[in-house]
Amino acid sequence: MTANSAYSRLEDRFRRLSAVQGALSVLHWDSAAVMPAGGAEVRGEQIAALSLIAHEQITAPEIADLIEAAATEPLEPWPAANLSEIRRNWRHATAVPADLVEAIARQSHETELTWRSARAANDFASLAPRLQSLLDLVRQVAAAKAEAFGLSPYDALLDEYEAGGRSARIDQLFDELGAFLPDLRARVIERQNALPPALPVEGPFPVEAQRALAERILDVLQFDRAHGRLDVSHHPFTGGVPDDVRITTRYAEADFTRSLMGVIHETGHAQYERGLPKPWRGQPVGNARGMVLHESQSLLFEMQACRTPEFIAFLAPLVRSAFDRRGPAYEAANLQRVYHRVSPGLIRVDADEVCYPSHVILRYRLERAMIAGDLKVADLPGAWNEGMAALLGITPPSDADGCMQDIHWPGGSFGYFPTYTLGAMAAAQLFAAATAADGAILPGIAQGDFKPLLAWLRPHVHEKGSSQTTDEVLIGATGLPLGTAAFKAHLERRYLNG
Amino acid sequence: MTANSAYSRLEDRFRRLSAVQGALSVLHWDSAAVMPAGGAEVRGEQIAALSLIAHEQITAPEIADLIEAAATEPLEPWPAANLSEIRRNWRHATAVPADLVEAIARQSHETELTWRSARAANDFASLAPRLQSLLDLVRQVAAAKAEAFGLSPYDALLDEYEAGGRSARIDQLFDELGAFLPDLRARVIERQNALPPALPVEGPFPVEAQRALAERILDVLQFDRAHGRLDVSHHPFTGGVPDDVRITTRYAEADFTRSLMGVIHETGHAQYERGLPKPWRGQPVGNARGMVLHESQSLLFEMQACRTPEFIAFLAPLVRSAFDRRGPAYEAANLQRVYHRVSPGLIRVDADEVCYPSHVILRYRLERAMIAGDLKVADLPGAWNEGMAALLGITPPSDADGCMQDIHWPGGSFGYFPTYTLGAMAAAQLFAAATAADGAILPGIAQGDFKPLLAWLRPHVHEKGSSQTTDEVLIGATGLPLGTAAFKAHLERRYLNG
Missing domain, CATH: 1.10.287 (Helix Hairpins)
Structure with missing residues (x-):
């Protein structure tokens, strides 16, 4: 040209x-x-x-x-x-008028700040009016885009996070999971209860030691410090730009396990960003394809690679050394029991792989209802608690650990949640294909060497940028479009046969 | 309206x-x-x-x-x-074309980054071509502004940092100082040499302890943590915006005294920003008047208030406690000898009050020559070293501690340096007027209570914003326009009679 x-x-x-x-x-x-x-x-x-x-x-x-x-x-x-x-x-x-863009940027920023204090104080009433105002603006955006694209309002929002994402297909995939998960969960828990329980891994684990361990794991995962950094924030995320990736975590002295896997999760996001096609920096085709592939990379690191017995065996001595702990609780076998424990809980970000999709299905249903105008923010706590009871059999004791736990809605993100579970499905599909294609990947992970894995992910996923659709990337890498089969097989293998 | x-x-x-x-x-x-x-x-x-x-x-x-x-x-x-x-x-x-604005932003950013590594490696040759390219762009800006304003190129640059600042007046003020300083310096050093020397204050002083002491001093100086923070950078500065002021320092384990006064210096800048008129946030009249008043506030804190015997007596026990040190070196009398020591040195930011103006006069002469086209970057090291020998009687052993020591020129700032010494003069003038007007200010400082000082500075300086000229602010606060008298009197009082 x-x-x-x-x-x-x-x-x-x-x-x-x-x-x-x-x-x-x-x-x-x-x-x-x-x-x-x-x-x-x-x-x-x-x-x-x-x-x-x-x-x-x-x-x-x-x-x-x-x-x-x-x-x-x-x-x-x-x-x-x-x-x-x-x-x-x-x-x-x-599709969206300029004044609406400005209004929604301001309102989501303010609502997010209100959410921080409201969640800390378990005070949904202080959040509700701001969140309703934000939802009203989001629905205006959805309506404008729906008209412009000939899509439903919800699909019009979804399309921004996941190009070509449609709720009809999500319904089908989530229905498949919905039919599979309750029985799986029951069998996993039954099997788990028949085995000796995991020994507790008890704090305090000083924040400084956790930070040092996290930095060590960043090295293992080939995190490039010349082009990124790790910090602390209320809600962990990956930000910045491909050549300056900012990941965050939060540390709790009582428990190192969640923050450690959180750092691994964000590193998966960071590696995707770092691997995007360099000649196309600053151009739309050089951006990540969408949130499904993005989440597939974080979960491929967190759930697929780093909860394997191979990696946990590599990790265990690092944990013992980081916190100067000894004894059976810190052996790989017990850490694996901790990391493979299945137990329905209140908090999405702490959920195990088997229960996580139910959290997402709940949010997907609720946000579709909110965007459709069928659910007001004032009625959200009730609907949330009913959904939790139906899907996971538990009732949140507080809104802070219920409908206020996530930053997404207060931050103005509606249509984002389903990408978590679609990403989990893609992660299983990609990791199965990667390990089948290169026999050096799993042995590498066992030794803390992630170069073989990255060498496969770079050309098959990261370097595609947005030059192909999500399904095209998956077909090229795995032979199949996005489906539930690999994810279901993974869950059965790890939790029923592992 | x-x-x-x-x-x-x-x-x-x-x-x-x-x-x-x-x-x-x-x-x-x-x-x-x-x-x-x-x-x-x-x-x-x-x-x-x-x-x-x-x-x-x-x-x-x-x-x-x-x-x-x-x-x-x-x-x-x-x-x-x-x-x-x-x-x-x-x-x-x-006055400046858009493409030149973009070019200079990019070139100054890159030159500043080159300067960081070049200075660390004492490699002027690697900096020179970039700095010359930047100077060429700055001279284009100066020429464009000179034509638009009917000013000399140098005055046109100066005017951006200090509205109404003119080199003719600076020449006059600097000539007065130039006639006064050599004799003063000789007398101060003669007097100093007749007294027992300051006991050395020897490191290591752990960075964490220095940081904790700095945070304690920020509290003393009424630094508002809800609207600011302290971090570390290569070259200390005050950035951010009035409601979110970012100050930085750098720590050296061998010496806490410089970083501590550096933090106090930046806090003076920060207090000016914080005190700017709240109803005028985001409007030009709500901005700081210029760099002379800005530097007057940092030096009023660092040199005028916090090197008084009153403050050093307050500081000494905090220093002993922070570093767990005892003995005569950590008594107020000795710390005062350390902080009042006059000794010509290589580095501007480490210079004492008596020698500092000579560093500024050198830079002022050199940058005027560079802007006039009479001095090429390639010839800067030689001109620098000659000037240091003439003004302070010392010759830098390296460019790193010579003409590469400051970030200003690599950052594209020409016309900025004279404001340091003009600020020192304004600081002396303002502090004399403040302590004369309110007898509670000095006793407050002696107790670590800076509220009386701030109560005077807010209405007399900070809250004026840019609603008056620098001289109007000084006349309103001190009765006189900017002059050398208060500064000379201050130096004589502290260093000959103190």
Whole structure:
């Protein structure tokens, strides 16, 4: 392409847009990881201003003209895929008026801050009005996109997190899981109860020692410190940009096991970002494909690779050394029992692999009802508690450990939750294909060598960027589109036969 | 004013501009305090993009029209002062073409990063080509502004840091100091040599203990942790925005005294930012008046208040406790000898009050020559070393401790240096007026109570924002415009009679 082609000019525009989005990502990380509380108001103004600027950049009238003109230009496959992603992003942005974009950026920032204190105080009443106002704005966005795309409002939101994601297909996949999980869970728990229980792994585990162990594990997982860092935040996440990935965790002195796996989880996200195609930095086709593949990478690290007996055997002596502990509780066999324990609980992020999908199915149903207008925020605690009782047989004693436990809705993310379980399915499918394709991967993991695994993931997943659909990536890597079979087989193998 | 007046619309525009500038300030802090090295390239793109956006915002054609229209509207004094500052900022921005703004943002970012490694390796040759390229761009800016304002190129740069600052007046003030300092320095050193030397205060002082002491001093100085934080960076600075002030320091295990006073220095900057007029947040008139008053506040804390015998007597037991040290070296009398020691040295930021102005005079002369085109970067080391020999009688053994010691030029700041010594003069003038006006200030400092001092500074300096000129603020607070008398009297009192 010449430098003056419409396509080249679009690349310039989107490179600049990417810089603004990258700046926004740093501001979000800063808010969560280091910002003093009193900075919230002005930070909200900064985020709202940059969000509006990004929106103005992508909705500028010239963009529509350039997209139309570029469509007539001959393009190689990657530029063609980039143009397709440019168009997709542009359609999402132009569907929503600028004042709504600014309003929702401000409202979600404020609601998220309110959520922090409301959750700490178990005070749903203080969160509800702000969350309802935010939901009202989200529903306006959903309606606008639904009209523009000819989709249902919920699918229109979902499509932003997972291109081509549709609730009809999710219903089918979740129905398959829903039919499978209760019986599996009962059998796993029955089997578990017949065995001696895991010995308790009891704190305190000093935060400094946990941090040092986490840094050691980052090295094992090939986390590139020249291009990323680990910090602490209220809700763990992966932020930043591919060349400067910011992951966070939170430490509790009483328990190192959750934070440790949390760090591994975020490292999976970080490795996806780091592995995105370098020549396409700053272009839409160079971005992660969507949240399903993103979550597949975090869960591939956390659930597939790092809860294998092989990795836990590697991990056990590191744990003993980090906390200066001895005895049978810190042997690999017991740590594996801890990490493979299945027990319905209140908190999604602490849930085991078998129970986790039920948490997601609940949130998926509730957010669909909220977006459809069938569920008001004021009625959320009741609906939540009923759903928990039906799906997992437990009733939350508080909203803090119930419908207020997640940051997503207060942060304005509706349509995101199903990608967790779709990602778990993709992770099982990819890990099975990877270990089948390269016999060195599992022995590597057993020795703390993740290079063979990464060597397979880079070309098969990470370096695809957004040049293919999620299903195309999965078919290329595993031979099949997204399905439940590998995930179900994985759960049976680990929890019934492991 | 009605919401639709031209003035009101200008306020909206500048509020948004301020949000972008605040985001830039966070990105700069992040680069210096937490960013992994591999993030530099993409961060450069982010900073360049936001700098260009800010420039586009302020140079948009509507701004010129709105300024013209607002000038015909009846305005109260503060809005009128705000309009005047808006016009000043607009004139500075419109004088420079957009591509030059973007080029200089990128080049100064890259040069600053090169400087970090070049300084560490004492490798001026690796810095020189980048610094020369940056200087070429800065000279283009200076030429453009000079033409627009009818000023000399150097004064045109100076005016951005210090509104109304002119080298003719600086020459006069610096000549007065230049005539006074050599003799003073000789007398101080003669007197000092006749007294027993300060006992050495010898490390190691663990970084964690230094950090804890710094946090304790922040409390003493009324640093508001809900609106600010202290971190570590290569070159200490104050960044962020008034409601989220980020100060930094660097710790050396061998010596706590420099970092401690460095933290006090940055806290003075931070208090100025925090005290800026709250109703004018996000508007130009709500900004700090300029670098002379900014530096006056950091030096008022560091040099005027916290090197008094009263404060050092308060500080000494905190130092003993922080590092678990005893003995005569840690008594107030000896710490005062340490903090009042006069000795010509290589490094500006470590210089004592008596020698510091000579460091500034050297930089002022060199940067004027560079901007005038009379000094090439390649010739800077030689000119630097000659100047050091002439002004302070010492010759740097390396460029790292010579012309590469400061971040300013690699960061693109030319015209900034003189404000340090002008600030020192203003600090002496203000502290003399404050302690004369309120007899409770010094006894408060003796007890670690800075509320009386802040109670005077808030209305007399901080809350003026940019509603008055530097001289107007000084006349209102001290009865006189900026001069050398109070500074000279302070030096004589402390170093000849103290």
